[in-house]
Amino acid sequence: MNRRHFLRYLGAAGSGAILVPIGLSGCAVVPRGDQTISRASHAPGQVAYGSPAARAHAQGDGAPRMVVVFLRGAVDGLNVVVPHGDPLYYQARPTIAVAPPGQANGALDLTGYFGLHPALQPLMPYWESGQLAFVHASGSPDGSRSHFEAQDYMETGTPGQHNTRDGWLNRLMDYLPAEQSPLQAINVGSATPRIFSGHNVAANLQTGREAARPSMIDQPRWSQVFDPLYGGEDALGKAYRDGMAARKQLMAEINSQEQQMANNGAPLPNGLSMDTARLGRLMRHDPRIRLAFLAVGGWDTHAGQGNGTGKLAGGLAPLGTGLATLARELGPAFNDTVIVVMSEFGRTFRENGNGGTDHGHGNAMWLMGGNLRGGKIYGQWPGLNQTALNEGRDLAITTDFRAVLCALSERHMRISDQALEKIFPQYAAGSKGVPALFV
Amino acid sequence: MLPSHPALPSCRTALLALALLAGLMGQARAATSAGASAPLSEQERALHVLNRLAYGPRPGDLEQVERMGVKRYIDEQLHPERIPLPEDLQASLAALPALQMTSMQVFNEYGPPSFKRDASKEEQQAARQRASRELPPQFHMARLLQATQSPRQLEEVMTEFWANHFNVFEGKEWVLYWVGDYEKSAIRPYALGNFRDLLGAVAHHPAMLYYLDNWLSSGTGTPGARGRFKGLNENYARELMELHTLGVDGGYQQADVITLARILSGWTIDVDAMKAGASPFRFVAQRHDDGPKVFLGKPLQASGYQEGEAALDILASHPSTARFISTQLVEYFVSDQPDPALVNKLAQKFLASHGDIRAVLQTLFDSPQFWARSNYQTQFKTPYQFVVSALRAGDIPVRNSKPVNGELGQFGMPLYGWLTPEGYKYSQAAWLNPGALLRRINFAGSLAGGKSPIARAEGAPAPSNAEAPPLDAQQLLRTLGPAITPQAAAQIDAAPANQRAGLILGSPDFMKR
Secondary structure (H helix, E strand, C coil): CCHHHHHHHHHHHCCCCCCCEECCCCCCCCCCCCCCCCCCCCCCCHHHCCCCCCCCCCCCCCCCEEEEEEECCCCCHHHHEECCCCHHHHHHCCCCCCCCCCCCCCCEECCCCCEECHHHHHHHHHHHCCCEEEEEEEECCCCCCCHHHHHHHHHHCCCCCCCCCCCHHHHHHCCCCCCCCCCCEEEECCCCCHHHCCCCCCEEECCCHHHHCCCHHHCHHHHHHHHHHCCCCCHHHHHHHHHHHHHHHHHHHHHHHHHHHHHHCCCCCCHHHHHHHHHHHHHHHCCCCCEEEEEECCCCCCCCCCCCCCHHHHHHHHHHHHHHHHHHHHHHHHHHEEEEEEECCCEECCCCCCCCCCECCCEEEEEEECCECCCEEECCCCCCCCCCCECCCECCCCEEHHHHHHHHHHHHCCCCHHHHHHHCCCCHHHCCCCCCCEC | CCCCCCCCHHHHHHHHHHHHHHHHHHHHHHHHHCCCCCCCCHHHHHHHHHHHCCCCCCCCHHHHHHHHCHHHHHHHHHCHHHCCCCHHHHHHHHCCHHHHCCHHHHHHHHCCHHHCCCCCHHHHHHHHHHHHHHHHHHHHHHHHHHHHHCCCHHHHHHHHHHHHHCCCCCCCCCHHHHHHHHHHHHHHHHCCCEHHHHHHHHHHCHHHHHHCCHHHCCCCCCCCCCHHHCCCCCHHHHHHHHHHCCCCCCCCCHHHHHHHHHHCCCEEECHHHHHCCCCCEEECHHHCCCCCEEECCEEECCCCHHHHHHHHHHHHCCHHHHHHHHHHHHHHHCCCCCCHHHHHHHHHHHHHCCCEHHHHHHHHHHCHHHHCHHHCCCCECCHHHHHHHHHHHCCCCCCCHHHHHHHHHHCCCCCCCCCCCCCCCCCHHHHCCHHHHHHHHHHHHHHHCCCCHHHCCCCCCCCCCCCCCCCCHHHHHHHHHHHCCHHHHHHHHCCCHHHHHHHHHCCCHHHEC
16 A cells, blocks of 8 residues: 555544644534544535635646745744634733734634634635635644744754754755756745755845846856856855856846836835745746745744734734735746745743743644635644643644645645655654645 | 756766866865865965954955964954054044943933833834934944954954854844944953853843843742733743853753743843933842742752842853854854864863853864864855955945945845844855855955945945046955965956956955855
């Protein structure tokens, strides 16, 4: 029996830690300990959600793409996907809880039990059309509450293991189709993140207005004299040549697109949306771009976090707009794209005395994509009572983040089982479950 | 896995053969001239110390270090107080008013009048805008002036090293006011001093107390815990162990994080004292958790403020701290792959000397690893090192910090601009990527062209060609000496004259130190 069959078998047998949609409307939250999946794909309440099963497989150009958005600093997942149906949530967070749906600055209801932070309103259409999902109570099985260690583990894909040299997105590049391009993968930003470090090359997309400006090295009289200087086989020579190849392609793409934008009279949006708009357009026009990574910082809210408004809301609002912009600018390619938003760990369940939260454990992963079986919250909800909390203080983790990434890599990016074992060593071989995330 | 540019097989083989040949030729050249493990020549040694203990050579530096000998140069650099600061540098620094102010003076002069009960929202916003407009350029200017011009280069390097180790982010509200004084009074004076003193100065400074939220932290249920000061905040306690002292594997638990937060509860910023012109640090006993505590396995005597000092003593003298700091120093000064033997040697010196930073550095500079040819010209410059070394090599005065910091921002390394407390990385893996390399080349070209806005005061008109000639390539080659290898120099020589200076500063050789 191969692994795929095995998984199907597991699913049919209703055992194992298969991801279960939770909090469906008209459907009780799956209680802790309930491992059945009978409600998963055949739950009667499910069709109520944008009827994803009935939605036809939307056509893109067929080249699967994945965008990873990392929220550095540990975003408070309990205020992103708010368990407004649980009074314990309001008891634990007297000043920072997001109000229930219907109240001022209240959560946007998702399932009757869970709601979305109101600053993420721009994402609601995607939820309604079944193109947005969350995996709640997910995260890294390693217990570290160090930002930097936990980020490393998530980016290398090897929790608890120091000194993994490369990132999992870089390893994944080993298994992308052979139609090679220097733009196969794009990192938005200047420094190389751990997730892209390794022997494959990711092109850099500068942030802000600078990205599209023609530069000195674009002029042949300069490239002609620099080319021989960087002719060596060392890391610098290689970086130079990769850079020049990517630059040519990137400039051609960017200029034609921004020219078009200018012709339409549409101004470029600011900040994060400017970068995601550019990224989305690039990916729409060039199906060779399969992977992209983008990090957004500033989520370490130890004090003055706020509730429906305030500091966290101030970070979520541009993020929500930026993601919606990305989805829109991807155009038809959105149907071939999955966007995954993750963070290194969650935060304490209870607010601290400074109206903030400290480093915690379980969090929510966000998924967006044209062909996602969205409109659902996946995972097993561990609950918020004292005994259910991790170490009595944090949301517990019931879904390993690698289960989600394996599912996206396998089902969406069409990575083989054998390759998954290389990308997520020590995990994929004995993979505990793959959710049916796609139409 | 295929490389990213597969060529036709025949073509690839040919390329491979060529590369192999070039490699062999390179080796042959090295063998005839110096040899892969031959000791560094005097000139190479001079370049090495100027690249590692300093931000690269300025015109004449190489000759000067060769003349005095590297041993004396190192000795001098380890004692910056013996090196006079040039008068024009002193004058430039004195011309930055905010740099002369203490933390409380900056707060009173620029601070949001939020502590004035009658201040309106508009007044607060205006104050904040003024501070954002006026303070960062002055603090950035101070750093850049000293990094490019101070003859006390090791002090500059170590100031940057520690400021990064104890990172604060100028974008976090009040840190904006204090980052200048933080570097000037909590970091710089201790950069080559004693680690415990440095740790203490940082722990008491409002920039750190604010940045990592300890000023808000109060013992749970203590009489003074009210309003926004109501609860315990773990932020500083955690980073103090993970990033400032023990390291993430240093042998502490979540329980120690909470205990250290309780120990430091009541360490706060006194806004009222600042208004009266007094020191911003205050220990508020009413907010201190005085319950029994066990920290890192040791029971701690309840002693209020003294508990914090005792905890800092424990952390500063801990073997994990010695190892963690030593590893970072080796990564900064020697190699991205630190030799465990050298780390051990430094850690032992750290412990034996009770955290004497100068003694640890002396041991490092005396080590064979520091002088090994395998570690010579091998470290990839960070953006900051690259920009500062280019300004030094071209003898370009910084008259306007904004374009420099703007460029550093584009490189991903703005001054005091790293959001999170671990600071910037120093490794090649973090900074070498295709896009960033091309950006450096562009910067080098514009700098060498002579018309960079860096060298003119803000608002001054762009100079004509005659007023701002391109950098002199011959002079640059003399300044950099063996940093530019003969092969590269020959290729540069073959290029049109008006492009040579740009080629030098944009060359692979100049990216390394």
